[in-house]
Structure formats: C-alpha cells, structure tokens
Amino acid sequence: MKKLLPWFYQRWLLPLPLIVLSCFWMAPAIATSLYDVPIVSNDTHVVDLADIVSRINEGKLNTTLNELADKTGQKVHYVTIRRLDYDETIDSFTEKLFQQWFPTPEVAATQTLIVVDSLTNNSSIYTGSKVKELMPDAIAQSVSQETIQEPLRQGNRYNQAFLDASDRLVAVLSGEADPGPPEVKDTVQVEGTFATPEETQKSNAIPWVIGLLLAATIVPMATYYWYVR
Known part of the structure; x- marks a missing residue:
C-alpha cells in the first residue's frame, strides 16, 4: 500500500495543478x-x-x-x-x-x-x-x-x-423608406383545448357518467345483500 500510494500520487495527482492552470491559460485565448x-x-x-x-x-x-x-x-x-x-x-x-x-x-x-x-x-x-x-x-x-x-x-x-x-x-x-423590422412570428397557442358546449352535447360522455354512477350504487348494495344471505 505504501508503494502504491506514491505511484498513484505521481501518476495522477501531480499533473492536476498543471491541467487546471492550462485551462485558465487557454480560456482567455479563446476570447477575441x-x-x-x-x-x-x-x-x-x-x-x-x-x-x-x-x-x-x-x-x-x-x-x-x-x-x-x-x-x-x-x-x-x-x-x-x-x-x-x-x-x-x-x-x-x-x-x-x-x-x-x-x-x-x-x-x-x-x-x-x-x-x-x-x-x-x-x-x-x-x-x-x-x-x-x-x-x-x-x-x-x-x-x-x-x-x-x-x-x-x-x-x-x-x-x-x-x-x-x-x-x-x-x-x-440609399434614402428610401425604412422597410422596418421583420414580423415577429407568434407561436403561442391562443385557442382553447377544452370542448365547446355543442361538442359536449354531441359526445357520449353523459350516458357513460350516468352508467358509472348507477354501477357505483348498485354493485355495493348487491354485494352486501349477497354477503348477508
């Protein structure tokens, strides 16, 4: 272990300061x-x-x-x-x-x-x-x-x-009229994603809701009646 640590120190830890300094030295060189x-x-x-x-x-x-x-x-x-x-x-x-x-x-x-x-x-x-x-x-x-x-x-x-x-x-x-800046394209969605009342009336949502409510009421009652019998 004593021999391994100095070897690791020389191989990896000693170059670290040089790497860090080189990064700092190169960074300004990239700037114009x-x-x-x-x-x-x-x-x-x-x-x-x-x-x-x-x-x-x-x-x-x-x-x-x-x-x-x-x-x-x-x-x-x-x-x-x-x-x-x-x-x-x-x-x-x-x-x-x-x-x-x-x-x-x-x-x-x-x-x-x-x-x-x-x-x-x-x-x-x-x-x-x-x-x-x-x-x-x-x-x-x-x-x-x-x-x-x-x-x-x-x-x-x-x-x-x-x-x-x-x-x-x-x-x-050239002395001509300024054509102005480009038109900014608005990509924000302004139309709603909710269904209109007409679409809701045409859909089959209401019968499904009524059926689920009836099932939620009848099934527990039937289960309890069968358990008591």
Missing part, C-alpha cells in the same frame, strides 16, 4: 480582442472570425455592400466573434473597434459597424455622423436588436440575419 480583428479593406465588408456565415452569403453581402458604397459612399461592415473578453461588453467592443478602424471624423462619418458575438448571440451597431443623417439611432438599434435578433431567436439563423439586415440598411442608407 480588438487586435485579433484584421483591418478591413475597401472591398471586404464581412470579417467572419466566428465562422458562422457561409461563403456564398459572404460573397452576396460583399457584392451588395460594395454596390451601396459605390452609389452612396455609405460603407457597412459586419464582424463576427466567438467570445468577448471578460471585461468587455458587445457595445464597448463595437465602439472601440469602430474607433480603431476609423480614427478620424472624416473617415468615420460614413461608416456603419455591426458586431455579433456567436457565444451569446448579442449584437451591437455603431454609426458615423453622416450615417445618422440618413439612419437615426432608433432605426440603427432596431436593425441590431430586431432585424438581426429575430432570425437568431428562431434557431441561430446567422445568414438570414445578415441578409435581412443588409436589405434594410441598403434601403435606408
């Missing part, structure tokens, strides 16, 4: 920092670090948003990340990334940045001064919290969320 996000180019409007957008839809988004930039000068960018640092929120991360990418007022004026965290499905938007002239903050927040969030609530439909958001952004930033 500002410096993990590459600088976006003029023709790239999707930075998919979380790998949640298909290549086909990424191409569609880049094409659509490039056409928007060519026609209006308005530039829209999507960034997806897997996880935030523990001291960051989705809003603070988006604002810092916007300021890092577009440090001067002139460059930032026509920029729109949307960030989605795939771990929590939280999303945020940040816009420049000239964007606000076409798209007020209320509409921008609706794009982030309704147009994007509704497909995510339906089962992490990221591609649909970005395509819907792009359609709405293109319309608003």
Whole structure:
C-alpha cells in the first residue's frame, strides 16, 4: 500500500495543478480582442472570425455592400466573434473597434459597424455622423436588436440575419423608406383545448357518467345483500 500510494500520487495527482492552470491559460485565448480583428479593406465588408456565415452569403453581402458604397459612399461592415473578453461588453467592443478602424471624423462619418458575438448571440451597431443623417439611432438599434435578433431567436439563423439586415440598411442608407423590422412570428397557442358546449352535447360522455354512477350504487348494495344471505 505504501508503494502504491506514491505511484498513484505521481501518476495522477501531480499533473492536476498543471491541467487546471492550462485551462485558465487557454480560456482567455479563446476570447477575441480588438487586435485579433484584421483591418478591413475597401472591398471586404464581412470579417467572419466566428465562422458562422457561409461563403456564398459572404460573397452576396460583399457584392451588395460594395454596390451601396459605390452609389452612396455609405460603407457597412459586419464582424463576427466567438467570445468577448471578460471585461468587455458587445457595445464597448463595437465602439472601440469602430474607433480603431476609423480614427478620424472624416473617415468615420460614413461608416456603419455591426458586431455579433456567436457565444451569446448579442449584437451591437455603431454609426458615423453622416450615417445618422440618413439612419437615426432608433432605426440603427432596431436593425441590431430586431432585424438581426429575430432570425437568431428562431434557431441561430446567422445568414438570414445578415441578409435581412443588409436589405434594410441598403434601403435606408440609399434614402428610401425604412422597410422596418421583420414580423415577429407568434407561436403561442391562443385557442382553447377544452370542448365547446355543442361538442359536449354531441359526445357520449353523459350516458357513460350516468352508467358509472348507477354501477357505483348498485354493485355495493348487491354485494352486501349477497354477503348477508
């Protein structure tokens, strides 16, 4: 037993602290920092670090948003990340990334940045001064919290969320009327499951109830009479 315990200690207990420390060391590495996000180019409007957008839809988004930039000068960018640092929120991360990418007022004026965290499905938007002239903050927040969030609530439909958001952004930033957020599908059952009076009258429930009551009365009496005899 004395020989077995040291062997067990060396084989299993000694590596435990190293395993625990390695877990703590690896956890922050999974999070995305500002410096993990590459600088976006003029023709790239999707930075998919979380790998949640298909290549086909990424191409569609880049094409659509490039056409928007060519026609209006308005530039829209999507960034997806897997996880935030523990001291960051989705809003603070988006604002810092916007300021890092577009440090001067002139460059930032026509920029729109949307960030989605795939771990929590939280999303945020940040816009420049000239964007606000076409798209007020209320509409921008609706794009982030309704147009994007509704497909995510339906089962992490990221591609649909970005395509819907792009359609709405293109319309608003082109000076057209805001198509508004998507219609929320109500899946709550509002019809009752109880039978109507007409259905109750048509059913055979009443004769069954009367028959059971008679049986509950007659059978005990007959049993008692037979026992007394």
